[in-house]
Amino acid sequence: MLVLDRVAVRYGGVQALDAVSLTVIPGSVLGLIGPNGAGKTTLVNATTGLTPLAGGTIVLDGRRIDGLTPHRVARAGIARTYQNIRLFGALDVRANLAAGAYTRTQRLDAAAMQALLARAGAGELDLDAPANALPYGDQRRLEIARALAAEPRVLMLDEPAAGMNPAETGRLVDTIRAIAASGIGVLLIEHDMRLVRAACDAVVVLNFGEVIARGTPAHIGRDPVVIEAYLGTGAESLA
Amino acid sequence: MSVLADFYAQHSQLIDQIGVNATLALSLSVSLQAGQLALAQAAFMGIAAYVSAILAMNAHWPLLAAIVTAVLASTLVAALLAYPIRRLRGIFLAIATIGFGEIVRVFANNLNVTGGAEGLSSIPSDATTGVIYASLAVVALGLLLLSRTKFALAVALVREDEYAARGVGIDVGAIRTLSLALGGAIAGLGGALYAHSSFFITPNDFGFARMEEILVWCVIGGVTSPLGAVLGAALLSILPEVIRFLRDYREVTNGIILLAVILFAPGGLASLWRARRRRAARTRA
């Protein structure tokens, strides 16, 4: 279980995150939504140790992880995908999966790799294909498989459906639900509301670095505060 | 058989040189594989050369002990250097390490024990061709075995994408330190062998010109390929001899060949080698 308690992040004079609290429960999917610039990726970066906290705590399975260096956070059991895909492009699928399993003691054999790809919805991928030669959707799915290879406790997906067509997005729902069902806690950052409604058990809404609403997807969709945040002047800069 | 012996007798100096240069090229290749443009190899080489020479001459240490100590010295320096440069990347890392090299050169130029600007001469030259190539073989074998390990995977991942590497749990700082130390060890070995196979060493043997040379070997061979590094070193060591007949035009030819490889074979010799093998495989199939 991942617990963020009143997490704050400051960039120069700007309060990027202000007293944000949320909980990711193993076996469930928590959606994190909000207009552009709301702080969603900042929250993921703060959780994975890339950005220092200005306040608050982050606890994973009873152990504080705020202040740990990024590789220690990864070893503690948090895996993620990136808004702009960060595969090891020049390396092949096999190497990318081996990379994901770096912290594991057991080496992945071909069968295990195929299983990971299948869980991510990419079972047909050729292990020897170079990662940057794959079609966009496959790259995103490979990134998920790489994250799964680490056998994480918590998986953070940063806009995994970006650039996917409706069919792929539909398959992504199944992928995410299956991952949660295997006992992992999933945090899903997304703009695609259909994906959020179908995949998430609960949703937290961020705007200007603050939590403005939380609840079930259906509930959130009707919340006037949320609607205003999206349709209002949320595009203005934070300064 | 005597043809070979004659050949060797005529070219033993060159053959030794190729062995030492290949070792030096491998040392830089290790850093380049980790994506670090750490240009301190010539300095590590120099440190070990002086340590080994001084131990052999002043303290009368046997060759093996002197070389091993020299390698330990250069490795230690490399490991220590890794700490202050840990946040440097790209051109800044290159410049910082070049600066470090200059500092080492100035020390060698000014200290009494290193013989100052005149350097050291009459170094016991018991690093025979056998010793040089045995060392090269050990290094090559070691790197080959290393390439099957997780460390090698981590090095490649750090080179490809440092952030993603952290994200999968790799301690990037540790990997960079280890690869720099490994490079320092191999460069040190090359340096010690250089000292014991040349008649004298001076501070200018280990300056920026040498560093440029080593860098050129690696890039010609194929930046991230150890095999390429060895090929590049061998080719460019032999070249001056082969085009000896061009006499005054040797240097110009050197430069032109360098440019030709860069412009027409960008992946270096190693990529040409791989392309040949691929084509051979295709014609067989």
Next chain:
Amino acid sequence: MIWQQLLNGLFLGAVYALFAVGYTLVFGVLDILNLAHAAIFTAAAFAALSLAAHGVPLPLAFLLAAAMGGIIGILLDRVAFAPLRRRNAGTLVPLISSIGVAIVIGAVLRGIYGVDEQHFANTGLEGAPAIRLGPVTFTTVELTIFASAIVLMIVLSWMLRATALGRSIRAVAADRVAAALLGVHLERTIAATFFIASALGGAAGVLVGLEYNSVTLDMGSPIELKGLAVIVLGGMGSISGAVAGGFIIGAVETLAIAFGLSEWRDAITFGVMFLILVARPTGLFGRRSLRQA
């Protein structure tokens, strides 16, 4: 005594700055370290030597030699950098390419001029009157050299700020793709950049050759690496930074000599540079865009 040393540092620094500006201009626009810069520095010095020996008056020889340096710079780009740009070769390969060109230039110079040290003959520079100004003494030659360097840097600064070419250069430095989309003629701008950078480097070479009345094949070696220290100090890609850095390094060096540490001055210079990089991994003033020239 200290004033004299500082003045010496000022004069030395001016030349370092002029040389470093060429480095930083190319780096700012193309992100590459041009290691043929020192070879062009040397080539221009030899060119001025030859021109002067054939009776060309010094000021004209200076300008012609600098211009020749600029032309070599354009050729350098055509041969060694432009083909690599087309195939997106990164930053390491062009560096090696520039080494190749440097080797070729050095070899050509050696072929033409041989390995001996050369001097400017009969330039009227010997016996130049020394001027005394309070605690300091300098010759008109030194003053002219200093003034030339300063004037060139001022002209460059003005050009970057006030002319269309300058704007194009700054645009390409800031964002190559955007600049091209906005109609900047990329290759022409890059060629102009190399001309300017190499002409300045060549000018520095002629000035150094005149200052010490000595032109040798390896006169570029000491300054080649010092130039790196200068741009680290001043900020990669910043003209004013290169100027400031040049003067600081000049001051550090002459002070080292003044304190009797002459043989250690290179170690001090690079030691300072190293410490700066450790403290600020992107140089003292970081990566500034040429906008702040």
